[in-house]
Amino acid sequence: xxxxxxxxxxxxxxxxxxxxxxxxxxxxxxxxxxxxxxxxxxxxxxxxxxxxxxxxxxxxxxxxxxxxxxxxxxxxxxxxxxxxxxxxxxxxxxxxxxxxxxxxxxxxxxxxxxxxxxxxxxxxxxxxxxxxxxxxxxxxxxxxxxxxxxxxxxxxxxxxxxxxxxxxxxxxxxxxxxxxxxxxxxxxxxxxxxxxxxxxxxxxxxxxxxxxxxxxxxxxxxxxxxxxxxxxxxxxxxxxxxxxxxxxxxxxxxxxxxxxxxxxxxxxxxxxxxxxxxxxxxxxxxxxxxxxxxxxxxxxxxxxxxxxxxxxxxxxxxxxxxxxxxxxxxxxxxxxxxxxxxxxxxxxxxxxxxxxxxxxxxxxxxxxxxxxxxxxxxxxxxxxxxxxxxxxxxxxxxxxxxxxxxxxxxxxxxxxxxxxxxxxxxxxxxxxxxxxxxxxxxxxxxxxxxxxxxxxxxxxxxxxxxxxxxxxxxxxxxxxxxxxxxxxxxxxxxxxxxxxxxxxxxxxxxxxxxxxxxxxxxxxxxxxxxxxxxxxxxxxxxxxxxxxxxxx
Amino acid sequence: xxxxxxxxxxxxxxxxxxxxxxxxxxxxxxxxxxxxxxxxxxxxxxxxxxxxxxxxxxxxxxxxxxxxxxxxxxxxxxxxxxxxxxxxxxxxxxxxxxxxxxxxxxxxxxxxxxxxxxxxxxxxxxxxxxxxxxxxxxxxxxxxxxxxxxxxxxxxxxxxxxxxxxxxxxxxxxxxxxxxxxxxxxxxxxxxxxxxxxxxxxxxxxxxxxxxxxxxxxxxxxxxxxxxxxxxxxxxxxxxxxxxxxxxxx
Numbered sequence: 155x156x157x158x159x160x161x162x163x164x165x166x167x168x169x170x171x172x173x174x175x176x177x178x179x180x181x182x183x184x185x186x187x188x189x190x191x192x193x194x195x196x197x198x199x200x201x202x203x204x205x206x207x208x209x210x211x212x213x214x215x216x217x218x219x220x221x222x223x224x225x226x227x228x229x230x231x232x233x234x235x236x237x238x239x240x241x242x243x244x245x246x247x248x249x250x251x252x253x254x255x256x257x258x259x260x261x262x263x264x265x266x267x268x269x270x271x272x273x274x275x276x277x278x279x280x281x282x283x284x285x286x287x288x289x290x291x292x293x294x295x296x297x298x299x300x301x302x303x304x305x306x307x308x309x310x311x312x313x314x315x316x317x318x319x320x321x322x323x324x325x326x327x328x329x330x331x332x333x334x335x336x337x338x339x340x341x342x343x344x345x346x347x348x349x350x351x352x353x354x355x356x357x358x359x360x361x362x363x364x365x366x367x368x369x370x371x372x373x374x375x376x377x378x379x380x381x382x383x384x385x386x387x388x389x390x391x392x393x394x395x396x397x398x399x400x401x402x403x404x405x406x407x408x409x410x411x412x413x414x415x416x417x418x419x420x421x422x423x424x425x426x427x428x429x430x431x432x433x434x435x436x437x438x439x440x441x442x443x444x445x446x447x448x449x450x451x452x453x454x455x456x457x458x459x460x461x462x463x464x465x466x467x468x469x470x471x472x473x474x475x476x477x478x479x480x481x482x483x484x485x486x487x488x489x490x491x492x493x494x495x496x497x498x499x500x501x502x503x504x505x506x507x508x509x510x511x512x513x514x515x516x517x518x519x520x521x522x523x524x525x526x527x528x529x530x531x532x533x534x535x536x537x538x539x540x541x542x543x544x545x546x547x548x549x550x551x552x553x554x555x556x557x558x559x560x561x562x563x564x565x566x567x568x569x570x571x572x573x574x575x576x577x578x579x580x581x582x583x584x585x586x587x588x589x590x591x592x593x594x595x596x597x598x599x600x601x602x603x604x605x606x607x608x609x610x611x612x613x614x615x616x617x618x619x620x621x622x623x624x625x626x627x628x629x630x631x632x633x634x635x636x637x638x639x640x641x642x643x644x645x646x647x648x649x650x651x652x653x654x655x656x657x658x659x660x661x662x663x664x665x666x667x668x669x670x671x672x673x674x675x676x677x678x679x680x681x682x683x684x685x686x687x688x689x690x691x692x693x694x695x696x697x698x699x700x701x702x703x704x705x706x
Numbered sequence: 707x708x709x710x711x712x713x714x715x716x717x718x719x720x721x722x723x724x725x726x727x728x729x730x731x732x733x734x735x736x737x738x739x740x741x742x743x744x745x746x747x748x749x750x751x752x753x754x755x756x757x758x759x760x761x762x763x764x765x766x767x768x769x770x771x772x773x774x775x776x777x778x779x780x781x782x783x784x785x786x787x788x789x790x791x792x793x794x795x796x797x798x799x800x801x802x803x804x805x806x807x808x809x810x811x812x813x814x815x816x817x818x819x820x821x822x823x824x825x826x827x828x829x830x831x832x833x834x835x836x837x838x839x840x841x842x843x844x845x846x847x848x849x850x851x852x853x854x855x856x857x858x859x860x861x862x863x864x865x866x867x868x869x870x871x872x873x874x875x876x877x878x879x880x881x882x883x884x885x886x887x888x889x890x891x892x893x894x895x896x897x898x899x900x901x902x903x904x905x906x907x908x909x910x911x912x913x914x915x916x917x918x919x920x921x922x923x924x925x926x927x928x929x930x931x932x933x934x935x936x937x938x939x940x941x942x943x944x945x946x947x948x949x950x951x952x953x954x955x956x
Binding site for chain 2 (some may be wrong): 225226281460461462463464466467468470471474478479542543544546547548549551554590703705
């Protein structure tokens with residue numbers, strides 16, 4: 155009854171939010187939804203292409219397809235679990251409405267049911283959205299009917315609930331054992347570390363062996379690898395196995411796996427509710443205690459500091475707040491892991507000829523650019539929103555919005571350029587790229603990093619969210635999607651435009667006479683500069699104007 | 707020091723503030739009263755440049771807030787109704803940050819920041835992160851930040867909320883002293899007693915319109931025989947009679 159009431163308030167809030175949309179907001183949402191669907195279609199097309207190729211491999215094509223499917227489910231499960239660990243921390247212990255709910259005549263169990271289902275939903279919806287194009291591509295590649303999609307839809311909810319329950323259970327236990335606001339910091343570090351390790355483990359397992367039978371010494375070894383269950387005791391394997399059964403028309407086997415998933419999900423969630431009965435309120439109570447007194451320094455250092463000026467003060471504030479906030483600096487672990495794994499992947503590439511190595515060095519603009527854009531989603535795009543409810547301090551101060559944005563850009567550009575330099579220079583060195591290619595790709599990467607940074611701050615100002623509970627709400631917002639789409643479009647366009655001089659350079663390498671067309675090369679260079687300038691100026695100007703008008 | 711003419715703010719169809727005209731002189735403490743949702747905070751937010759008016763003009767210290775916001779902001783200090791401050795800065799760092807933002811010389815910050823912390827009894831907490839401050843402590847710190855840069859105009863939105871009686875008294879004395887030195891103070895409050903004792907003039911706002919403005923004596927005349935104290939005047943002007951039937955219902 156009470157849970158129904160809580161669910162009804164969500165439905166009512168959602169309905170009110172939709173009804174309150176202005177025509178402009180409706181049109182904007184429709185446009186972005188269309189862009190989102192296009193992106194999902196792109197994913198579908200990519201998956202389909204890969205799966206059609208795999209399925210077409212003689213004798214072992216199907217085995218490879220299902221091995222890849224099992225890996226996809228395993229990856230989805232680990233991502234949902236880690237994501238739910240963080241989401242549960244905010245929704246179960248630090249949500250804005252918790253004080254109201256806890257004061258209301260509701261038992262802790264009802265509140266836990268409401269909040270844990272919310273955690274599970276928010277931790278998994280986006281990941282599930284990406285998995286669905288994969289399932290659709292699988293259906294198309296294997297020429298299956300829509301019954302296959304129905305089978306997939308029936309397997310997905312218990313699978314996601316199970317994965318999310320693991321993360322929620324971990325958070326419950328952690329907050330029960332260490333019921334203090336400081337535990338929140340520990341969870342941030344742990345989650346960053348676990349994500350880094352999980353990412354590293356997946357990468358170092360060398361999934362590319364799936365596509366390269368020659369990487370394994372004997373055929374039998376390869377077949378054994380393909381046939382072996384991928385983590386047989388995890389729900390990801392049951393889901394993948396069930397899906398395969400559905401694809402092969404073995405509906406009894408599918409029923410068995412679906413029943414196993416549903417029964418396990420029900421049992422684990424019931425166990426979670428029982429665990430919450432013992433632990434949730436104690437953890438919640440501890441988490442509400444005021445932050446511990448943390449002495450940073452005595453009054454003495456003020457005598458030693460030097461004048462910063464208005465803009466310098468903003469930059470200084472950015473640096474101090476970043477370094478003191480665990481949820482920010484702990485993500486540096488993730489970046490280090492990401493860069494290391496990226497470079498490891500480049501080193502493992504089976505490239506025999508110098509031409510191929512130079513080509514990969516050029517294409518590195520796209521892949522390393524993607525890594526930089528993804529980092530920007532975490533560090534640059536939320537920069538304005540992270541002012542949070544303290545935004546009034548800067549807004550009422552005698553400093554213009556543009557100056558604030560400039561300092562935020564300056565603060566995030568330095569590390570991003572460093573990452574770009576590391577990725578670009580190390581890759582060129584490892585691939586032994588020729589001078590022209592190395593110079594072109596490194597220059598392009600540095601420009602891409604600078605443009606993506608400016609784009610991040612600009613679009614972050616265009617879509618600010620000052621009243622958020624955690625940074626993931628900024629990343630997964632409409633603005634975050636627009637930022638990713640815009641930066642990926644820019645990176646793609648950069649690669650396409652710079653391919654013109656690169657093509658001339660290759661023609662020269664292959665000894666073609668008159669390989670260089672100076673006019674065309676200059677036009678490509680000018681087009682790229684114009685594109686980059688527009689990619690900075692448009693989001694920046696729109697963002698500045700929007701932030702000046704912002705009335706939050 | 708504050709000149710407002712025809713100031714209007716609409717949110718869609720609803721007018722939060724409608725055609726407000728007002729002048730607050732240098733050295734004057736002006737109390738802005740009204741029931742919840744009357745438009746007081748919206749007015750402060752327009753005057754401090756946090757939001758743009760739909761129409762009308764506001765000048766602070768001689769500067770048009772819309773046309774020359776930076777100069778206007780340099781001349782004023784804001785204490786908002788909710789003192790949200792950067793949780794990962796210490797009290798002393800916050801004051802330094804505010805000082806630098808408002809162009810206070812560093813030697814002045816070095817001298818005055820510890821004094822202000824001492825005055826508001828925050829000195830033992832000066833090196834602590836603001837996330838560990840209570841609401842009242844943050845309120846006092848924001849007040850200290852405003853005093854650090856010695857503004858010509860003070861915009862206060864419920865400045866007494868969360869303050870203990872001793873701090874409340876201190877803050878009132880500070881406001882009186884600042885007014886004596888020529889600072890114009892524009893204060894929104896629900897505490898009628900404070901408005902009665904502290905303010906030179908009082909304006910009462912309902913549904914975005916100022917329905918009465920003047921000294922206490924002038925308001926008594928406008929109060930249609932509601933009574934002698936500000937509470938009675940306020941209730942008679944804002945329709946306090948409805949409370950009687952409500953009390954009967956309870």
